[in-house]
Amino acid sequence: MNYAFENSEPLWKPANASWTTVERLRRLINSKRGLNLKDYHDLHKYSVESYDFWLDLWEFLGMISSIPPKKVIEPGTTPEVPIWFPDARLNYAENLLARRDDGIACTAGGESGVVHHYSHRQLNEMVRRMARALRLHGLKKGDRVAAIINNTITAVAICLATASIGGIYSSTATDMGTQGILDRYRQIQPKFVFAETEVQYAGKVVNLVPKIAEVFEDLRKYGLQHAIALPSLVSGKEISIPNSSLASKFLAADDGHELIFEQLPFSHPLFILYSSGTSGPPKCIVHSAGGTLLQGKKELRINVGMDPDDTYFQYTTTGWMMWTFMIAGLATGTRVIIYDGSPFYPDVRTYLKFISDQRVSGLGTSPRFLAEVQGQGINPLELASFESLKTLMVTGAVLTSPLFKWAQRAFGERVHIISTSGGTDVCTAFVSGCPSLPVYAGEIQHKALGMKIEVFDAEGKNIEHTGIAGEMVCTRPHPSIPVRFWGDDTGAKFREAYYSTYPGIWRQGDFIVVNPKTKGIMILGRSDGVLNPSGVRFGSGEIYSVLEQFTKVIDDSLCVGQRRAQDKDERVLLFLKMRKGYKLDDRLVAEIKGAIRKALSARHVPSFIFEIEDIPYTVNGKRIEIAVKQIVSGSNLKPSGTVANPESLELYYKYRDLEATVGAATKSKL
Numbered sequence: 165m166n167y168a169f170e171n172s173e174p175l176w177k178p179a180n181a182s183w184t185t186v187e188r189l190r191r192l193i194n195s196k197r198g199l200n201l202k203d204y205h206d207l208h209k210y211s212v213e214s215y216d217f218w219l220d221l222w223e224f225l226g227m228i229s230s231i232p233p234k235k236v237i238e239p240g241t242t243p244e245v246p247i248w249f250p251d252a253r254l255n256y257a258e259n260l261l262a263r264r265d266d267g268i269a270c271t272a273g274g275e276s277g278v279v280h281h282y283s284h285r286q287l288n289e290m291v292r293r294m295a296r297a298l299r300l301h302g303l304k305k306g307d308r309v310a311a312i313i314n315n316t317i318t319a320v321a322i323c324l325a326t327a328s329i330g331g332i333y334s335s336t337a338t339d340m341g342t343q344g345i346l347d348r349y350r351q352i353q354p355k356f357v358f359a360e361t362e363v364q365y366a367g368k369v370v371n372l373v374p375k376i377a378e379v380f381e382d383l384r385k386y387g388l389q390h391a392i393a394l395p396s397l398v399s400g401k402e403i404s405i406p407n408s409s410l411a412s413k414f415l416a417a418d419d420g421h422e423l424i425f426e427q428l429p430f431s432h433p434l435f436i437l438y439s440s441g442t443s444g445p446p447k448c449i450v451h452s453a454g455g456t457l458l459q460g461k462k463e464l465r466i467n468v469g470m471d472p473d474d475t476y477f478q479y480t481t482t483g484w485m486m487w488t489f490m491i492a493g494l495a496t497g498t499r500v501i502i503y504d505g506s507p508f509y510p511d512v513r514t515y516l517k518f519i520s521d522q523r524v525s526g527l528g529t530s531p532r533f534l535a536e537v538q539g540q541g542i543n544p545l546e547l548a549s550f551e552s553l554k555t556l557m558v559t560g561a562v563l564t565s566p567l568f569k570w571a572q573r574a575f576g577e578r579v580h581i582i583s584t585s586g587g588t589d590v591c592t593a594f595v596s597g598c599p600s601l602p603v604y605a606g607e608i609q610h611k612a613l614g615m616k617i618e619v620f621d622a623e624g625k626n627i628e629h630t631g632i633a634g635e636m637v638c639t640r641p642h643p644s645i646p647v648r649f650w651g652d653d654t655g656a657k658f659r660e661a662y663y664s665t666y667p668g669i670w671r672q673g674d675f676i677v678v679n680p681k682t683k684g685i686m687i688l689g690r691s692d693g694v695l696n697p698s699g700v701r702f703g704s705g706e707i708y709s710v711l712e713q714f715t716k717v718i719d720d721s722l723c724v725g726q727r728r729a730q731d732k733d734e735r736v737l738l739f740l741k742m743r744k745g746y747k748l749d750d751r752l753v754a755e756i757k758g759a760i761r762k763a764l765s766a767r768h769v770p771s772f773i774f775e776i777e778d779i780p781y782t783v784n785g786k787r788i789e790i791a792v793k794q795i796v797s798g799s800n801l802k803p804s805g806t807v808a809n810p811e812s813l814e815l816y817y818k819y820r821d822l823e824a825t826v827g828a829a830t831k832s833k834l
């Protein structure tokens with residue numbers, strides 16, 4: 165079925181496209197290679213047809229290396245993962261710490277309201293001291309350093325110190341439960357673990373000592389040699405944990421030696437991130453130093469258009485891949501804002517004023533945050549001027565057309581809204597923004613440079629130009645394909661995860677459609693969650709988009725298919741979490757059905773609409789559809805540590821047998 169695209173005018177147009185960094189790159193490639201690439205579309209085509217593009221990019225972005233690359237790519241041991249820039253030698257941390265002056269590198273803020281600025285010189289010194297202590301305590305190339313840590317300058321220092329030596333860094337946020345932390349760190353067996361002892365979130369002080377003590381004790385059986393307790397983020401005082409060192413004692417090993425940046429291959433592993441599987445242990449995804457650096461710089465400098473005099477604020481925890489993006493900001497020379505705490509404490513108005521006061525020019529946020537601001541009836545421009553804001557980067561979920569339009573009004577016409585999608589698996593974006601192209605509401609502007617994205621049907625035929633939705637695939641290697649999964653020595657799990665549906669071709673698991681007119685991309689949902697009643701295939705995102713008109717009364721929603729052994733067909737269930745003071749009644753059900761029928765079709769109308777108390781989310785803020793789909797279709801699930809609110813999954817078991825429960829619920833009559 166063809167997707168019904170909105171026939172809209174651009175929501176935003178570039179004021180002066182030829183001054184953008186992406187245009188400068190296009191002109192440089194034209195003159196260097198004697199080409200005649202006319203626009204971003206041509207540039208993108210070149211970027212996915214010639215591997216030389218990555219050399220051009222290396223030069224353009226000013227990658228710092230002791231041995232610059234001559235060769236782009238050679239076959240690796242796994243056919244799907246080539247070796248990039250095999251002859252180059254570089255260090256990730258050296259690229260992020262290139263400036264040593266008194267300009268501000270990072271500004272740390274948070275819900276406490278306290279703001280600290282750190283100059284490049286200070287950041288270099290913090291990293292030097294930490295690196296020295298790590299080296300003198302025995303950190304070697306390839307050893308793992310893990311952290312259970314808030315988003316603070318200390319987290320940045322530990323990560324860069326590890327990178328300077330060639331260690332592998334992995335972090336989780338402090339709200340991850342003991343089991344979740346152990347599911348991750350038992351697999352990667354870190355030699356060093358740093359952990360917070362006391363933090364504050366949403367106004368509540370949380371004593372982490374019992375949890376961390378348990379984690380440290382357990383990980384000793386898995387190779388942990390140095391457990392380091394960080395000072396309280398509330399009082400600044402050191403708090404001890406049995407059998408661990410205080411951070412001050414650990415750092416006292418520093419002998420003042422200068423910072424050494426080990427010169428390493430481009431593919432040297434640096435980050436371990438985790439798949440968000442909601443049951444079973446997470447997969448440990450190993451990313452290379454060079455791949456994350458080159459892709460991060462490309463995305464921020466070219467696809468987003470961040471300049472060295474910009475200020476970049478990505479709201480993230482240390483457990484999300486966007487944290488690696490946040491620090492990649494340092495490699496572009498921008499000032500990076502590091503935020504610790506809830507954006508809703510003491511209230512979202514204070515948070516929005518902080519963004520404006522700090523003269524943030526590139527703000528990274530999520531649709532969930534924007535929907536909350538909208539739902540609270542807040543108009544950001546009435547609170548502050550946001551005069552420095554140039555770009556709003558939205559990721560983590562689908563930015564629906566109505567929310568796109570609201571955000572444009574809310575932050576002003578000038579602001580370039582970029583919706584992006586990629587994720588933990590590639591530590592970058594597959595599809596993203598482009599400062600030289602117009603923006604259409606609800607659409608991601610284009611494929612990111614170097615990312616050969618296509619839309620496949622079930623048989624592996626490219627249906628990109630038809631306006632029919634299908635699987636998002638990436639048909640050519642790029643530098644941030646994971647190096648491997650930790651512990652998956654034969655690569656079998658890795659191949660199964662990405663290359664098993666279409667042999668040799670990366671399947672991302674997103675259900676997408678490309679607008680043939682604008683070339684914009686829409687992510688309609690996860691492909692495992694595609695709704696398929698009576699053979700009509702559509703994504704949950706299409707339903708969420710219609711529900712945007714009900715944000716005053718509906719706080720959140722979850723749309724899944726139900727298919728039990730005894731059912732001939734799949735039926736669609738829509739769960740609604742209502743805002744405080746509102747109930748789902750027959751009138752609202754009828755209005756919602758009517759809106760879905762009008763915007764989509766009668767066949768998109770869910771069979772059942774229920775009010776529910778809670779919607780399950782991953783710790784990285786993603787709605788969990790697949791687990792709910794499995795539950796309502798009859799499976800029993802043991803939630804993993806990736807589920808932020810595991811108790812919410814319990815609420816869905818009673819919807820397995822709808823014929824018995826439906827009396828207590830509101831049924832939508834088709």
Ligand SMILES: CC(=O)CC(=O)O
Pocket residue numbers: 485486559560561584585586587588592593
């Ligand atoms: C860039 C992204 O895709 C971030 C995410 O959603 O995990």
